[in-house]
Structure formats: C-alpha cells, structure tokens
Amino acid sequence: MTSTSRRGSLIRDAENAEKENASSSSSKSGFWKKCEIVVTSAGNTMSQICEKLKNEDVIVSYIETRNGTLIKNVAGNSNTSFLITCIGNDNDITTGLKRLESIGCKATIVNGTERTAEWFPRHVTELELCRGTKTDYEPDKDSNHPGFNDPVYVERRNYISNIAHFYKHGTDIPTVDYTNEDRQTWSVVYKTLKRLHATHACKVYKDNFQRLEKECGYSPNKIPQLQTVSEFLKEQTGFQLQPAPGIITPRDFLASLAFKVFQCTQYIRHPASPMHSPEPDCCHELIGHIPMLLDPTFALYSQQIGLASLGVSDSDITKLATLYWFTVEFGLCKENNVLKAYGAGLMSSYGELQHALSDVPMHLPLQAEKTCLQPYEDSVYQPIYFVSESFDEAFNQVRAFSQHCTKRGFDITYNENDGYIQTVPYINL
Structure with missing residues (x-):
C-alpha cells in the first residue's frame, strides 16, 4: 500500500479524506x-x-x-x-x-x-469506483522523485498505471513486459532484502516466501506477474490482487480489503534508487505484502480492518489507517520471546528493518485503542513500534476495536459466494 519512505502520508491522506472523497464520491451513491x-x-x-x-x-x-x-x-x-x-x-x-x-x-x-x-461499495465489482489516487509523489509531479527528469521512465510508468485504470474485476490481470533495467532493479532489491530476512523476519513470512519461490516463480531473476500470484493467493486465503494505478486513498484501499482484494501496483521503482522509493511499487507489494497475506489469520486480520472501514467517518478512517500502518506495514511480533518483523514496510526496507529490531526505538505492546491514536514520523525511521504476541491476538483486538470504537450503527459481513457485502444491524428492542 505504501512505501517506507512515504511514512506519514497515509495518515495525512486520511485526515484530508473529506476533500478527496468529494470528487471520487460524486459518481457513486452519495452520503x-x-x-x-x-x-x-x-x-x-x-x-x-x-x-x-x-x-x-x-x-x-x-x-x-x-x-x-x-x-x-x-x-x-x-x-x-x-x-x-x-x-x-x-x-x-x-x-x-x-x-x-x-x-x-x-x-x-x-x-x-x-x-x-459515507458511501461504500456493496459488491466486489464496485471496487472499480475505488481507485482514488494521490498524485503528489508521482515522477512527473514530485521533483524529489528519482524519475522526475527521466521522461522515458515517466512514460512507461504512466503506461503501466493505465492498465489499472481500465481493469475490470473478474478478468485476467494484463501481463507487463518488464525491461532489463526493471529486472536488474528487482534483482538488487530481492537479493539484499532476502539476506536480512533470514535473521530479522518472522517464521510465517520466511515460510511463505519459500512457497512463493516454489509456486509463483519468485527469484532474483524474475519479476512475478500479478495474475500468477493472485491465483495462488486466492487458492490459499481467498485474497486476490487488483492492479492499482498508484497510491490509493485510505478509504478506497481499506474498502478493497473488505472484499479480500489487495490493490497492487505493477511498476518498478526507478533504477537510480533501487533501495528507496517515494511511493509503493511491486517490490514493496510482492516482497513486502504478499508473503503475509498467505497466512490465513493474517489475511482475516487485513479483511477485518477493511470491513471496519466501510461507511465510517473520516476520523474513524484515520484511526483504522493508523492501526493498519503500525501492524500490516510496520508490525513486530514475538517468536519464542525473540522480536521479529512481519510488516510489509519493514520487509521491503533494508535500513528500517535493521532499525526496528535494534535497541534504538521503543517497543510497545499492541493495544488497538491506543495504537490507532499514535502519530508517526514522516521523514525518519519510526521511534515507536508495536509488538503483537500473536496474529490471533491482533485479529481479536481489531475485531473488538471495529465493533466498539467506530460509530456506524451496523456491522458488516462479506459473502464470498456472491461477492456482496451484507449489513447486520445492531438492534435494541
């Protein structure tokens, strides 16, 4: 969803959600x-x-x-x-x-x-209306972007992003013909991170990464295609991938998780900066996120945050986005009383992964009602990380949080058989 160098933007986006939703909601069903x-x-x-x-x-x-x-x-x-x-x-x-x-x-x-x-999608096909993006960090807008002065890269990025704009649910995700430069960048990122994962990543992540190497062709010399990964992921946990044109707004991104859909970019970061990206790219998505989404409990956790986001206020979106940030993106866990990492932002950042498990930052127990209010740093590594005793514990916390701390008046479930969201009222007689 987000890159490690873009820390803080998820929350800022959520806080500005009312302005962003004004245009994106106009074609939907209104408030x-x-x-x-x-x-x-x-x-x-x-x-x-x-x-x-x-x-x-x-x-x-x-x-x-x-x-x-x-x-x-x-x-x-x-x-x-x-x-x-x-x-x-x-x-x-x-x-x-x-x-x-x-x-x-x-x-x-x-x-x-x-x-x-707020309006929210009621059927999985309506996720086509949930592609609102932030353009501040794109290579043709941000002068600090490594690709800002590279018109060839910008043109190619735009070409790949357009695949997502025209994608229809239920169809195969188009194949991207990656260039030699793309593959070289992927290889550098892949090899560098995998060496560190051996000592810093949790067992679930490492085991699932091996499965991806075996079943989906993950390797330093091959960038997996989203369709291949999506098919394997759906077989394992019911999640599937949908191509994303760029940085998806928090409300739209979280809504997709409710339907077990993960919006995933297909383009590769600029070759001039292989270990740094101002925005999410498929290195972050495929190496950071996908291994954990193969875990059934973690997949349920991700979906629960998505279900909790449907129809809630902008302030609740901010809380849920913060909770997502400190768990799915930058979460830590205990393994035999040893600290390990599982968050996608950490698994795709060599520098921050080392920092997170060092003695420099604070390590606090995950408490959803407090974690959701924790501000985080925008331009430096996080000073605070939250630790889960288990994924089951994290799942139970977010489920309880969504029922008691968001103001919606009804609960929501997803029927995978027909792709529809079902509303469950809180009735007091």
Missing part, C-alpha cells in the same frame, strides 16, 4: 443519513417490515415498540406503532417507505437530517 420513522403496522410482523426495508438497502439499526400507543385504523381495529431508526440514502429510504405502504403500513419520517455513513 447516507440516519432516519427515524414511525411505522403503524396493519397486522404485519416486525420481520416483514424489516425485510421490506432491507430489500431496498435500508439498514434497520434500532427498533422500539411503542407499547400502549395504539392507533385506531378506519375499521376501528387497534394497530401497534414502531419507532424505527434506519440508515440509507434518500432514494432508498423513500422507496422503502413506499414498499411499507404497499403492505398496508403507514410510515412517517420524524427525523431524517443526520448524515451517518
């Missing part, structure tokens, strides 16, 4: 709002009422039976009224009320002004 309605039932069960609303993508988050409040209908019979709090966009709520009227209910909006959730 959701919380709406309170009073429904007078004409003999319909509560489940029938909820089902009608659910069919219009309206989420019921609270139901209160108005005991003792009986309303006479025209025939003189008494009907019970309900106060229902629901969440949805204007069109869906309006249609939902019409559906209630069609089964003989009377529904009246009593409060519908509070915006409660």
